[in-house]
Amino acid sequence: MTSKKEQFYIQRISELEAQLKQRDERIAELEKQVAELMEQVGKLTDKVAKLSKNSSNSSKPNRGTPYLFLPLIRGIKVVRLPHRG
Numbered sequence: 531m532t533s534k535k536e537q538f539y540i541q542r543i544s545e546l547e548a549q550l551k552q553r554d555e556r557i558a559e560l561e562k563q564v565a566e567l568m569e570q571v572g573k574l575t576d577k578v579a580k581l582s583k584n585s586s587n588s589s590k591p592n593r594g595t596p597y598l599f600l601p602l603i604r605g606i607k608v609v610r611l612p613h614r615g
Contacts, residue, residue: 532540
């Protein structure tokens with residue numbers, strides 16, 4: 531037979547093991563999410579590098595380059611807005 535004290539410890543150990551199991555499962559979920567996010571970061575970093583390379587290698591403005599038309603006394607002056615990086 532086990533004493534009340536032993537029963538208490540057995541019950542407590544069981545509760546702690548259940549908590550550990552839940553935490554292990556949560557850690558596994560979070561590790562999976564971190565791996566997925568790291569993969570996304572890598573892909574986005576590659577895209578940014580590719581886009582930066584393409585736009586900086588060209589002397590012509592890309593289609594998305596904003597222009598500002600300023601009226602002058604003798605006509606219209608086209609001013610290219612600075613790149614926001």
